[in-house]
Amino acid sequence: MTQPSYRIERATRSSxxxxxxxxxxxxxLLLLPLTGDRATMRLIVEIAYFLALAQMWNLLAGYAGxxxxxxxxxxxxxxxxxxxxxxxxxxxxxxxxxIAGLLSGLISIPVAILMFRLSGPYFAIGTWxxxxxxxxxxxxxxxxxxxxxxxLPLQAVRDIAPSAQGRELIIYISALAIAVxxxxxxxxxxxxxxxxxxxxxxxxxRASASVGVDTFRLKLGVFVAVAAFTGMIGALIFLxxxxxxxxxxxxxxxxxxxIIFIVVIGGIGRIEGPFVGIAIFFxxxxxxxxxxxxxxxxxxxLAIAIMLFARQGIWGLIADRYRINVFPVERQVHLxxxxxxxxxxxxxxxxxEKH
Amino acid sequence: xxxxxTLLQGLLLGGVYAxxxxxxxxxxxxxxxxNIAHGDMIVLAGFVxxxxxxxxxxxxxxxxxxVLPLFFAFGYVLQLAVLNRTLGDDLLPPMIVTFGLAxxxxxxxxxxxxxxxxxxxxxxxxxxxxALGTDIAVGVYPLIIFATAIVTILALQALFYGTKIxxxxxxxxxxxxxxxxxxxxxxxxxxxxxxxxxxxxxxAGVLMAIRTTFDPLSGPVRLLFAFxxxxxxxxxxxxxxxxxxxxxxxxxxxxxxxxxxxxxxxGHLVFLAILIVRPRxxxxxxxx
Amino acid sequence: xSTIETRGLTAHYGDFQALFGLDVTLRSxxxxxxxxANGAGKSTFMKAITGLIKxxxxxxxxxxxxxxxxxxxxxxxxxxxxxxxxxxxxxxxxVEENLLIGTHAKRSGPWSLDRVYDVFPVxxxxxxxxxxxxxGGQQQMVAIGRALxxxxxxxxxxxISLGLAPVVIEELYRTIAELRSEGLSIVIVEQDVARAVRVxxxxxxxxxxxxxxxxxxxxxxLEDIRNAYFGI
Numbered sequence: 115m116t117q118p119s120y121r122i123e124r125a126t127r128s129s130x131x132x133x134x135x136x137x138x139x140x141x142x143l144l145l146l147p148l149t150g151d152r153a154t155m156r157l158i159v160e161i162a163y164f165l166a167l168a169q170m171w172n173l174l175a176g177y178a179g180x181x182x183x184x185x186x187x188x189x190x191x192x193x194x195x196x197x198x199x200x201x202x203x204x205x206x207x208x209x210x211x212x213i214a215g216l217l218s219g220l221i222s223i224p225v226a227i228l229m230f231r232l233s234g235p236y237f238a239i240g241t242w243x244x245x246x247x248x249x250x251x252x253x254x255x256x257x258x259x260x261x262x263x264x265x266l267p268l269q270a271v272r273d274i275a276p277s278a279q280g281r282e283l284i285i286y287i288s289a290l291a292i293a294v295x296x297x298x299x300x301x302x303x304x305x306x307x308x309x310x311x312x313x314x315x316x317x318x319x320r321a322s323a324s325v326g327v328d329t330f331r332l333k334l335g336v337f338v339a340v341a342a343f344t345g346m347i348g349a350l351i352f353l354x355x356x357x358x359x360x361x362x363x364x365x366x367x368x369x370x371x372x373i374i375f376i377v378v379i380g381g382i383g384r385i386e387g388p389f390v391g392i393a394i395f396f397x398x399x400x401x402x403x404x405x406x407x408x409x410x411x412x413x414x415x416l417a418i419a420i421m422l423f424a425r426q427g428i429w430g431l432i433a434d435r436y437r438i439n440v441f442p443v444e445r446q447v448h449l450x451x452x453x454x455x456x457x458x459x460x461x462x463x464x465x466x467e468k469h
Numbered sequence: 470x471x472x473x474x475t476l477l478q479g480l481l482l483g484g485v486y487a488x489x490x491x492x493x494x495x496x497x498x499x500x501x502x503x504n505i506a507h508g509d510m511i512v513l514a515g516f517v518x519x520x521x522x523x524x525x526x527x528x529x530x531x532x533x534x535x536v537l538p539l540f541f542a543f544g545y546v547l548q549l550a551v552l553n554r555t556l557g558d559d560l561l562p563p564m565i566v567t568f569g570l571a572x573x574x575x576x577x578x579x580x581x582x583x584x585x586x587x588x589x590x591x592x593x594x595x596x597x598x599x600a601l602g603t604d605i606a607v608g609v610y611p612l613i614i615f616a617t618a619i620v621t622i623l624a625l626q627a628l629f630y631g632t633k634i635x636x637x638x639x640x641x642x643x644x645x646x647x648x649x650x651x652x653x654x655x656x657x658x659x660x661x662x663x664x665x666x667x668x669x670x671x672x673a674g675v676l677m678a679i680r681t682t683f684d685p686l687s688g689p690v691r692l693l694f695a696f697x698x699x700x701x702x703x704x705x706x707x708x709x710x711x712x713x714x715x716x717x718x719x720x721x722x723x724x725x726x727x728x729x730x731x732x733x734x735x736g737h738l739v740f741l742a743i744l745i746v747r748p749r750x751x752x753x754x755x756x757x
Numbered sequence: 758x759s760t761i762e763t764r765g766l767t768a769h770y771g772d773f774q775a776l777f778g779l780d781v782t783l784r785s786x787x788x789x790x791x792x793x794a795n796g797a798g799k800s801t802f803m804k805a806i807t808g809l810i811k812x813x814x815x816x817x818x819x820x821x822x823x824x825x826x827x828x829x830x831x832x833x834x835x836x837x838x839x840x841x842x843x844x845x846x847x848x849x850x851x852v853e854e855n856l857l858i859g860t861h862a863k864r865s866g867p868w869s870l871d872r873v874y875d876v877f878p879v880x881x882x883x884x885x886x887x888x889x890x891x892x893g894g895q896q897q898m899v900a901i902g903r904a905l906x907x908x909x910x911x912x913x914x915x916x917i918s919l920g921l922a923p924v925v926i927e928e929l930y931r932t933i934a935e936l937r938s939e940g941l942s943i944v945i946v947e948q949d950v951a952r953a954v955r956v957x958x959x960x961x962x963x964x965x966x967x968x969x970x971x972x973x974x975x976x977x978x979l980e981d982i983r984n985a986y987f988g989i
Contacts, residue, residue, distance in 0.1 A: 181564055183505070228741060231748040232700075234560045235503035239696045240744075243737055246693060250734040366689060371572055378565050407576035414572035421562040421569075422554050633861065639849040640858050647845035650807060652833035652862030652907055 132386075132440030143290060147283055155286050159354060161396055162289035166296035166347050167369070168376045168388035170340045173300050175374075176383035177312040178336040181234070184241025185344055186370045187225070187248045190363030192218045192345025193352035194252055200270045202257065207266070207274050208284065211349050218345020219338050226337045230330070242366065249364035263359025271356060285354050292347060299343070301385055304443040308332065313443065367410070375417045381427025385441040390429040474605050475726045476719065481607065483718025484615030485677065487711040489691055490698035491621055492670040494710045497699070499642045499662040500556060502563050506571040508692030510667065513574050514540060514674025515683045519587050529589040529679055536671045544667030548660040556659075571688065578685035586682040595679065614676050618714070621669055622707055628665070638662055690733075697740040703750030712751055716743075759836060759910050759942070760785045761806065762818045768801050768810050775801040777966040782959075783911065788933075788943040790953035790974070793963035794986060799946045800842060802963070803915050807839050808832040834862045838909035842916045842946075844900040846888035853884035855899050859906030866908025867939070873902035876932065894925035901932065911942040918949060930956060950982055962986060 143158060167189070174180045195214035199205040205213065225244050232240040253261045275281045303309060315329055352358045362368075372395065380391025395413065402409040424431050433439060493507045504510075514536055521532040547570075555562035591610070598606040629635040637658045641648040645655050677683070677691075694717060702713030717736050724735020743750070761783040768776040776798050783789050791799050804810045806817065808829035817825035819835060833839075838859075846855050856873055874881035877898040883891060888899055897917055904912060914933070918926040934956060937943055947953035954960055954974050962970040962985040970977070970985035 175561070181561060183564075183568070228744060231744055235505075235564055236696075236700065236704075238564055239503065239505070239693070240700075242689075243693055243697065243740065246690075247734065247737045247741070250737070254730065254734075367572070367575070371568065374565070374568065375572075378561075382561065407579050410576045411573050411580075414569035414576070418551070418566050418569040418573075421565045422551065425559075425562065636850065636854055636858060637861065639854075640847045643847040643849050644845055646809060647841060647847065648858075649809065649829035650833065650839045650841055650845075651858045651903065652830045653858070654828070654830040 126439055126442050128438035129440050129442050132438070136440070140290070140294065147286060152279075152282060155282060157396075157400075159286055159289040161392060162293035163347050163351055164372065164376065164395070165388055165392050166293045167344060167373045168380075168391060169296040169300050169385070170344050170347070171373045172377045172382060172385070172388055173303070174336060174340045176377065176387070177304070177315065178333050179315050180333060180337055181238045182241040183238045183366070183370050183374070184243070184245040185340075185373065186364050186366055186368075187241065187245035188218045188222065188341045188344040189348035189351065189369050190245070190252070190358075190360070191221060191248055192348030193358050193363050194258060195345065196349035196353055197264060197266065197358050198258060201264070201267050207270055207353055208288070211288070211346055211353070214349035215342045215346030218348070219342030222338050222341030223334075225341075226334050230334070242370075245364050245366065245370075249360045252360045252363070259359065261360060263357060263362070266353070266356045274353075285350070288350055289354075292350060296343060296347075297385065301441050301443075304385070304441075308335075309443055312336070371410075372413075375413050378417050379413070379420050379427060381429035381431075381433075384427070384429055384433070385443075386429045386433070386439075387427050390427070390432075394428070471726075475722050477605070477607055478611075479719035479722025480715055481611035481615050481718070482722055483711075483715030484611065484618045485680065485714070486694050486698045486717045487714030488614060488618040488621065488669075488673040488676065489695040490702075490710045490714055491618070491625070491707065492666040492673065493692075493695045494699045494702075494704075494707055495625065495666040495669065496663060497704060498707070499638050500659050501642075502552065502556065503567070504666075505564060505567040505692065506574060506688075507567075507670070507695055508690065509571045509574040509578075509688030510540075510670045511674040511677060511691050511695075512683055512685065512688040513578065514671045515587070515589070515678030516578055516582055516685075518589060518675045518678055519582075522589060529591060529675055533672065533675055536675055537668050540667040540671035541664040545660045545664035547667075548663035549656065552663065553656050553659055571692075575685055575688060582685060584684055584686070586684045587678070588682045589675070589678040591679045610680065614680065617672065617676060618711060621672065622711060625665075625669075625707060634658070634661055694736070697736065699750075701740060701743050701750055706750075709751055716751075759820045761824075761837070761911060761942075762821075763802075763806070764816060764818065766802070766805055766812060766816045768798075768805050768812065775966055776805065779963075779966075779968055781961055781968065781971075783942060783944055784959065785910075785942050786937075786940050787958040788937050788945065788956055789959045789961065790957035791944060791946045791961050791963060792948075792950050792953055792982065792986065793969075796965075797963035798966040799963055800915060801966075803839065803913055803944075803946060806832075806913065807837060830862075833907060834864065836864065836908070836910040837913065838862075838904035838907045838911070839913045840897075840900045840904045840915060840917055842919070844893075844896045846896055846899055846903075848887060848889045850888055851885055852880055852888050852891065852899055855888040856880070856884075856902050856906055859903040862907035864908040868905045868908050870906065873905060877902055894921050894929070897921065897925075897929060901929070905936075909941070911944065912936065914943065914945045916946055916948065918947065918952075926952075950986065951979065954979065954982065 146155060146158065167185070171182070171185055174182055174185070192214045195217045196207065196210045199210040199213055200207050229237055229240045229244065252258060258264055271281070275284050304312060311332055315332070348363070352363065376391035376395050377388055378391070379394055380389065381387030394416070398409045398412055402412065420427055426434065489511060493504060496502050496504050517539065518529055518532040518536050521527055521535050522529055551566060552563065555566050594613070595610050597609040599609060599612070600606045629638055637648070637653050640651070641653060641655050641658045648655050648658070698713035698717050699710055700713070701716050702709030702711070716739065720739035721732045721736040725732030763779050763781045766776055766779040766781070767774065779802065781802070791802065793799050801810065805812050808827050808831065812825040814823040814825045817823070824832065824835070847858065850858065853870070856870060879895055880898055880902060883895070888896065891899065901917070917929055921929070930952070933943060933945070945953055945956070954977065957974045960970070960972060960974050960977055960982070961968055962982055964985065970981060
């Protein structure tokens with residue numbers, strides 16, 4: 115008997131191929147502005163910020179077990195902070211993006227402390243109440259246009275870039291950067307020492323979703339970080355729109371519902387999930403948008419069907435069937451035995467899906 | 470005497486919110502399920518009644534004879550075919566499924582009734598009022614709603630404590646597994662509970678459709694008010710829910726008296742304040 | 758009267774296998790004791806019999822007919838009743854309501870509320886109280902009475918003496934003996950091996966999800982059981 119040797123590694127062949135494909139796709143997207151196809155660029159911007167929002171909600175709900183339905187609170191808040199910074203503090207719009215994110219992170223701390231008193235599904239609706247409170251509050255701020263909202267001052271719009279084309283390019287690059295940053299950030303977090311703790315929470319505690327003492331700080335950290343990132347994305351969204359109003363900024367259906375369905379349909383608790391969910395969301399929307407709200411009905415039905423028949427989502431079905439994993443978070447133990455060279459993938463945490 | 474009028478108005482508004490909240494409280498109480506589509510079901514009841522009134526020419530109150538059985542069947546089938554499959558340790562499926570249902574109902578209503586605001590009409594009763602003293606009057610219709618909320622609670626109380634199915638509701642709520650060991654078909658019990666909850670939702674929806682205008686997107690706000698009333702009152706306590714509704718109604722009425730713009734916000738803020746002071750509500754169900 | 762038989766019964770909790778092919782026969786009218794250390798699979802076995810854990814249809818037979826894979830409420834209505842571990846009374850129900858829940862299985866037979874009160878008079882005095890306000894022994898009486906009100910042919914008792922005073926345990930076992938004399942099949946899962954063997958006709962000893970020893974109670978020496986119990 116020879117002593118079996120083993121290696122611990124995380125890269126798999128599917129992850130190498132998958133990351134290569136994503137890298138090539140990104141290069142393609144960076145070259146897109148050369149074609150001058152502005153309609154497609156605008157669509158890509160939208161896809162990019164929805165992807166980033168979905169990654170954030172996936173981290174929040176899929177890993178930290180915080181099932182928030184009120185993330186539009188931070189989207190709207192971030193958007194408004196950008197407008198406030200630009201219109202009243204004279205900041206440049208691009209620099210205002212991270213500051214708006216920072217401010218959203220700050221406001222999320224008291225929100226979290228309050229909401230963590232509610233467990234499970236009550237946390238979900240509680241965060242929604244907070245978003246309503248934010249919306250009603252901005253109705254009462256005349257300096258930001260009150261109920262009718264405001265447009266970004268012309269001077270500030272010119273600040274981004276003198277030409278409309280230049281502005282769209284800058285926003286396009288920013289959106290891609292934010293989308294890439296969201297994926298990289300979530301991936302890096304999950305591979306860090308916190309990742310293991312988060313995965314453990316995902317596998318054991320989504321059940322109760324209550325905030326235990328030992329996980330409180332970790333969950334608080336995730337909630338605040340996600341709020342900050344979400345606020346920054348919100349700022350970018352309304353920078354692109356050049357206009358903000360309470361109703362548009364704090365729209366549960368436009369934002370939270372779409373994001374949640376994207377993640378759930380794609381596969382919650384997997385970084386690949388939001389990519390697949392985004393593809394389905396935009397495919398449905400672009401092909402059925404002539405028929406009014408039907409794509410939302412289809413989306414709702416699809417999410418229900420996923421929850422009833424395949425809780426791991428569409429990516430989960432693919433990944434389990436073909437054993438592929440583009441973003442391997444768990445460490446793989448490879449046994450190098452003389453008789454059998456079998457890579458047994460033993461993750462350090464139970465990964466079985468509960469049914 | 471203005472403030473007395475305001476308090477009376479708030480009290481009666483509380484009846485509306487209590488009526489909204491009872492169905493939510495009932496579904497949570499029996500099967501620990503939070504129905505995110507709750508508000509949209511209230512609005513759906515308004516639209517079904519609207520359609521019945523339009524097509525059959527019945528009055529809105531008579532339309533209850535069609536709406537309520539229909540809603541009981543809807544709840545029963547929904548629970549048996551869909552929601553029962555989502556119950557378990559994982560909180561995500563029931564949340565997503567009821568959220569998906571909310572989207573389907575909202576957009577289905579948008580597609581079939583357009584975004585216009587509607588209102589059901591009951592004639593003179595709507596504007597009638599009873600004079601209390603020289604310069605205070607209460608509306609008859611708000612009084613009817615308040616009375617309906619109390620009668621509904623009493624009826625549910627009788628159902629829960631005086632009938633066999635009520636005993637099964639309580640046993641299943643306490644310990645579903647032990648209930649199954651006693652030969653109780655818990656899936657059927659849940660289906661009946663959701664059916665009953667939808668009857669209450671149907672009553673709330675039709676009465677509300679007479680009181681104010683509604684449109685396909687007015688569900689979420691009703692969900693939030695119902696939710697706040699349930700949490701303020703304490704989870705799973707039906708009289709607490711009435712108190713929660715009244716607290717919310719008073720907060721809104723007082724807020725509205727200070728500044729009409731502030732009415733809804735005042736309700737939310739009182740809810741958040743109570744969350745800080747008494748996170749488990751006024752009458753939390755005894756833990757077991 | 759019915760004989761319950763498991764054939765190659767297996768059970769899993771997710772990836773964890775708890776039972777590995779159990780062949781157990783619970784004969785009509787007899788008392789069967791099931792003993793074993795913690796984690797031997799006794800409670801899982803009871804859950805499988807009562808349908809709380811789904812099994813393949815042919816793993817469980819009642820009077821020779823396949824009965825596995827059914828819902829618990831169907832199995833209970835076929836005359837199998839359970840006194841669950843920890844009693845599991847319903848806290849929101851009064852003593853009397855807890856007992857009445859037993860009648861929901863809609864089986865007729867010798868047991869009625871009055872008869873349960875005759876056997877356990879103390880319960881009649883306290884019938885309006887909440888079930889969980891009683892002493893441990895009285896709660897156990899409610900749990901047994903509740904099970905009897907479904908007029909079962911087989912009574913499963915899971916750890917009924919756990920946490921009770923010896924004098925109370927004596928009384929409960931006297932009741933069990935009387936029930937047996939009325940022809941009820943009884944299955945007891947018990948930590949107290951000597952007591953279990955004393956009241957039983959048949960004994961099964963479980964270890965790590967398998968039957969490590971079985972036979973008629975009078976043929977089995979306590980020494981053998983100890984070996985089977987601890988796997989020495």
